[in-house]
Amino acid sequence: MEKWSHMKTNNKLTHSKKVKSNKLKWLSYPYILWMMAFILIPLFMVLYYGLTNKDGFFTFENILQITESMNRKALRLALELSIASTIICLLLAYPLALILSKMQMKSNSFIVLIIILPMWMNFLLRTIAWQNILEKTGIINNFLNFLHLPTLNIINTPAAIVLGMVYNFLPFMVLPIYNVLIKIDKDIVNAARDLGANSIHTFLKIIFPLSMPGVLSGITMVFVPSLTTFVISSILGGSKIVLIGNVIEQKFKLGTWHTGSGLSLVLMIFILLSMAILAKYDKDKEGTNVW
Amino acid sequence: MAENKLIDLINITKSYGDTVVLDELNLYIRENEFLTLLGPSGCGKTTTLRIIGGFENPNKGQVIFDGKDITNLPPNERKLNTVFQKYALFSHMTISENIAFGLKISKKSKQYINDKIKYALKLVNLDDFGNRMPDSLSGGQQQRIAIARAIVNEPKVLLLDEPLGALDLKLRQDMQYELIRLKNELGITFIYVTHDQEEALTMSDTIVVMNQGYIQQIGKPEDIYNEPKNAFVADFIGDSNIIASTMVDDRLVNILGNNFSCVDIGFGKNKPVDVVIRPEDIDLVKPEEGTIRGRVTSLIFKGVHYEMDVMANGHEWLVHSTDLCAVGSEVGIMVDPYDIQIMKKPESEDEQAVEINDSM
């Protein structure tokens, strides 16, 4: 008799466990609703506006706006500058990440914090700070004048924009690379040396390939914001430098949402393309972590 | 005979900050020897290995290899290879590429490398694994590839840092035989680090027992087992009964009030000593036939033997026997004089550096 009731209780437990784990799924419903309302549907709105004209008819003309000379130039310039700044960021960040990863444990997190600290300053203020430095009457030129050297005319040129991009996004390139480097087992490096590899060989054949996930992550985190920025170009470029971000912002300011959306769709295609290319190299399907 | 010294460690001292890990360590290793550094965690065995490999530099002392001072030589210029504890396979390369790594650096020809890879894979019984990636292999397989990768470079010495630690028992035992076979087939010197005394006893030609940075004893496995030089070695290797006793005179020792004949001489008259008796060397006989009488307090069947605790003269004796005596029965303890090992009582904790006794 006792055995029977024991079995019955067991069944109850398993049965109620099943019901209970279903209950937990309810926790995700607020998020799913929110996501649909504010992520998915808005994107469809962009798709809708991009593919229709004012009268509501389907059209490609918004997307084709990209072929118009001004827009083409803006996109091209944005691509050139963002690729340039991504490369510069990579060249600057990689050695830094390498050096940091070799440092002792104590000063470790402190140094990392020091690198992150500027990131926590307001994005606009950081960019404005460079405006100060690069201005015709700015710090650099005053210093050069003092030395009777010719003034440097960087402000309002593409170089200033690249400088602004690199300055703002450098930490985003350093951190992912650093995070991957410190996770490399020290014995892997020891093994390479044990088998006869010198420092350069070890770096090229072992460390660099193993750091690729971090590099790809860093590239993503620098390229996309650079490509789509309009703030950096408006603050450091005056009204002379027009990037695709500026164009889109203008369209929306003027109320021409259809054109704006169409151009945004083109931009999104570029973003998706670059992600796809990078994803091909990234074997880690969990996604990339910055922190 | 101190000939064929392949590696000579002279007065090696190593500290990390304030902690002294090795203090004036002296050790030499002969060609074709299977030498094991054995000891508990923190005894300095891994540090010693890493100093030989070049991954650590000693604060003081020299490392002589084949007559040359290699103390400051970086690892990639030493003619040794290491098998690491966690295998350290290159996860972004195939098995073949892993194995070929060292050979490519030595600029061997493509044909040579391919032949070597085939040979190495065959040697470790993983013939068709060349194109697989390390992560797709089991622990035991990864371990064998790590060994293959090291030996293809034909080093004179192979360093192994607790390579079998992460494997389960059966696999570990199989790998132990594999390693012995490899050593004999390749004819190279193995320097092995482990904390597992059974492993050391199974595979080694020479065991170096270490504790707290000092060498406690060096010798063949049988000697270390049968004639431990101090309480630490006796306790670390195998089970043992270690009893504080008094050496009455040569060949006579008083254990817990009863006199036993033994075979050691030179320990003085009426001097305090430590006595080591292995559990399997104790014979349980009828109470009136034993040198000491006692009572069985516990009995556990261990498969290979019965393990019994016998309370006699205030001391709980550990006994291994294939015959059982029931709990509560009165028994007599008999020990053959050859099986009583006498050890000096140490002055302080187990920190006495032992003179290297070359009894070979």
Next chain:
Amino acid sequence: MVKRFFERFYIGIILLFLYAPIFILIVLSFNKSKSRSKWGGFTLHWYKELFQNEDIINALYTTLIIAFLSALIATIIGTTASIAMSRMKKTPRTILLGITNIPMLNADIVTGISLMLIFVALNFTLGFSSVLIAHITFNIPYVILSVMPKLRQVNPSTYEAAQDLGASQIYAFFKVILPDIFPGVVSGFLLAFTMSLDDFVITHFTKGPEINTLSTKIYTEVRKGIKPEIYALSTLLFVSVLLLLIFINRRGAEKKAPNRLV
């Protein structure tokens, strides 16, 4: 030896690059003269002006409220979502995580305009609420990103063990799961707060004419010509962030210390 020197030199140059502009701002905040390059003497005048500038103070206030509220709500939604997702089967979870990544991978500007479009389509007036909703939206992924790894670390059987011992679901949640993942929740909240403070683009598109956050206020000021009050503001922001980071760093060190006793 030489290598070490170069390594330190390199770090030094990078740090100089990162901090020079900020220090210049700080110095200029004490500059009597409005000029950007001539030193006119030390003054705290601009700090006074700053606190008297209603517009800027309002913008700061708005920024802090939005950051706090959006981070809070995002943390609640994000944490519950993470817990739910950790119990899902692989496919639905991968899909949800994929959609979660969209705001982070997508360009700010696209997120901004898409939100603006839907607000307008719903005849929702752009103002405080629209900004708040927008901030919550881009904050949730960061919370999920902080909480999910913590959930993976936590032993799933502890939850079942609690139930086995008689705990109701809610009780088990609050007493077992939540404390375990709490560090992840906190760091998610802080991350969301930071992201919200710093945001410009998304706020720019969803704010409407009435309200301003600090970022949008600064942007409009830049177009007119810099006021030194902005420098004072920068200095104060920098100092507070520095203090915050030092505080967090110390706290992190303290947390580690107790473990040594065990």
